[in-house]
Amino acid sequence: MKAERLIKILLLLQHGELLSTREIAEELEVSERTIHRDMEALSAAGIPVYAERGQAGGWRLVDNWKQRLSWLKEKEMLALFLPHAEKIINDLNMEISSKQIRDKLLLSLPEKSKENAVNLWERVYVDMGTWKNSNSQMLPAMEVMKEAVMSSKKVTLLYKKVNGESTESIVKPLGLVAKSSTWYVVALKTDDEFRSYKLNRIIECELLEESFTRPRDFNLAEHWERSKQQFVQNLPEFRVQVNVSPSAHQRMKFTGRFVQTVHEGKVTDKGWVEQELTFQTEEEAVNFIVGFGSQVKILSPLNLIEKVTERAEEIIDLYN
Incomplete structure (x- = not known):
């Protein structure tokens, strides 16, 4: 953070204007005392920052000096x-x-x-939104969580779980993570257990006056990558052997969110492909296979054939 702040100070001063300590502090959202320490660090590094004293004084670079980003490749x-x-x-x-x-x-x-x-x-353009911009509205919890993360203050929140239940907790927010178009806050619970909360599931939240001490060895990026790997490893797995028609085989390449192909086997003379698919649950497997109609044939497990048949009969009954 300090290195980034020093670069920002250099960029501000390179415009050639005389800037007061207060102006720089407000721009960078730090204290004036911090700016004085930063100026000492710049001077010690050989950068000619000059302080003009007095009520109308401030900081400038000597002789319009400009530091290029020459130390970067x-x-x-x-x-x-x-x-x-x-x-x-x-x-x-x-x-x-x-x-x-x-x-x-x-x-x-x-x-x-x-x-x-x-x-x-x-x-190059980076688009983190969804196709229909369904998440374009401001998240009500964002401002509270952002302030809590930056000031290390506790938050009380009412959170809606996947099953619809709501729980109230007091947490210590450590960082915000944008996963594609979805925001998460990584926090410590009262028992110091790490937990990630989806911001769009936070019904209510309130910033508390009570501060907390941030773990000295905590690294947000490293923690997120570890927790993401653990989450994937702990996901339930339901394996299915199927024969897939040529048209369904092409369509499955675009459905990675719901199913993964573990193995592809032999191809018949009619172009059908033997595949091993994995789902998180049996219910997901049933819904997925029914959606392909007569283009996917189950080889195993055999009891899944009965469940898919029952689902197909329910659909026929619905329209009869």
């Missing part, structure tokens, strides 16, 4: 210009645009790299 510099996900910025209510970020960074880029950076920006 070409690919590292270009990585800074990968377009930001506007949805993430908007969800966090940061009130900035990715274009503003790009324009400020361009000031510190060597001339030979500017064209490549602009080309990357114009040729």
